[in-house]
Amino acid sequence: MTSKRLVFVGPTEGHATRLRRVLRATARGSDEWTVVRCSDPQQALDELSQAPTDVVVSELELAGMDGPTFLEKVKRMNPSSVRLAITQSGDARQGVAAIQSAQQVLRPSCSDEFLGEMIHRTERLHRFVGNETVRSVVGGLDRLPSVPKTYWALMRAAGRPKTSIADLARIVESDPAMSAKVLHLINSAFFGLARRVTSIHQAVSLLGIDLLKGLVLSAHVFATFEEVKLPGFSLDLFQEYSIRIANLAKRFITTSPEREAAFTAGLVHDLGKLVVAIRFPEQFARITRRASTAPMPYHEVERAHIAATHAELGGYLLGVWGLPFEIVEAVGYHHEPMLALGPNSNTDLSILAAVHTADSLFGIVTCGEPEERLDRIFLERAGLLQHLPEWRRLTEEEAARIH
């Protein structure tokens, strides 16, 4: 029997009651949940310091401190606790602020099943990418890659009702190096635009803010690592490959905002490889050599050498940065998507499926990787297997493009 603890913070007693009911109904057989209700943030912080807590759920309107600020404190004090926010109002600004500090933002109008599934799913991912080994690997970096400030500035601005395209463009343009990198990415042959984009304003008009956010994030990631010597690795080719996976993942999904999220996840899905390269340069070279000759998948070679995978490391880092849950999940599980499925999963896994499939099929078609890399059982469980022939056709089309 595993004891788990959830701390709820907020004035609404009904939420705590509902959480107890939901966790009782949806918990795995061996888990026993205790739900502690705190009426104010200070009481909650005291509770957290007294006993290990698996999940913290907070309303956004609190006495004495707003929800996002409280959750930031929890993130610093208790990085191992999952942080969820419940938002009452339709205030988009509040929602955006919460996204940065919480791993999930939930509406009270969601069903009990959905609520339970999201709690368990978030907790599962948090444990997977936040395991001890991963945290020690990332903690051992001389310099942790910085939080993508421009990305978050765009997020906040996009949440304001009167933000214009010019306002968004100005945010990116305030960092000339970032602007140059974003334009370089957009104009890359692999991005596939028919015309040249010469300004950020034009980029926002053409692509929309969601795709631009993804590009800003990607530019930030590659800027962080471009000063580092990466033997056995071409950062330029890696960046091109990431763009191709992002494009593929976006094409696999037909609905917004999932397709934009898949695009962003595709851009950064292998971010963890860069972490491995700078944290373990010799092992990275060995892993690369071994993976090119061994029949094992790349991530299993990694696990054999460093007891962690680039997927876990990338997911953890994106989680630390506060990226949306679906993107963290897609990155963290992109080699082992079945781990995202709980016993009664019925929530949307299309973003993870798109990234996993794009990455696997691209490797099969262009690098001679075996067909087993693609998890067809996962696609079937996620209700997406019927799309595979079309996805394969799109991948072959992408692979046949400029080389």
Add this chain to the structure above:
Amino acid sequence: MTVLVFDPSGSSAPQLSDLLKQAHREARATSDEVEARRLAQLLGVVVIALTDQVSKSIDLIRHVRETESGSVYLLVAAPANAEAQVELAYEAGCDCDVRLPTTASAFNARLLPADRRQLSRVSQTARSAVRANGARPLTPATPGAATTAAMPAARPAPSSILEVVVRSAAWRGMGADLQRVASTFLTVNCNAVRLEGEPDIALARGIVLANVDQQLEVRVALATDAKSARTFTTHLFGEDSSDLEADMLGELANMAMGALKAAFAKESVPFTGGLPEALPPNRFLQFNAQCVHVEQFALAVHDARIFVRVGIHSKRNVLVGAPALQEGMVLAKDVFNAKGMLLLTAGTRLSATSADRLRQALARTQSVEVAWRGQ
């Protein structure tokens, strides 16, 4: 390729020489007709100024055409309004004209047919040398032996300048040349013997000869073990130290380079030489890794050895589609897969296994840069 610049008045020679230099060609200028006639045959490419004393220029063209079979390339350089003079030059037998002022790249473009013609001349010269000296390849054990073996039957004509060099008397006589140089420098008779096994290298020097026009590179690596280094150095200098050992080997590398330069120049394939560079011991073999032809032997005095490796490769690379990669190809650049992961490094010679692996691991549309093997 050295180009003769003939300018009877001397006024255009500096401008023409400068254009040739910008086009990475060596120039030799003269205003003397007699010397020009002699050098035209020797150098094979002549730029003739049609600025002043045009009649002397036209006379030179006529003389060259009357006295040789047409392999000398004659390019006239004339002012833009010199139509009549250019017409005369063509009647006399010149090959091409260029109008001044012009750019180095335009000037160079006019000389490209000369390159092709020169290549043909070198091939003919080398073929003659091969026929005269027999076709036996270099055998390190018997470098001074008489070369009277019969030519192997049905050997195809060389298809490239690299093959021309490899079949030349200069290449095949390397062992004898370097044996002679070493004996002179070390003041003791050296024998050229087969290089057996993996030598135990303590000290190594490398030196590179380059023919920029043909994009050829000859890489010479000399190495010795610790005991041999002491032996030769003590013999030469009367004392031993690591600095003196390095000097001994570096100077020998220099002299080897000089001997090879002289030998190749006789074959009309001029090389320029660099300075000797210190090689970490484990780079002795890798120094020639990109070379498509390598000769190796040792220069021996009793049990003291100088190990020699001489390799040649073309710096021209070719793009090969992934499905066409084969055993024996040498990678000119690092090869990455579509995910940016390094698969094999530049200089790797593909085995059957690695070629197969590379074909599997690369997209069909991907191309790989390999060292040109003149095939």
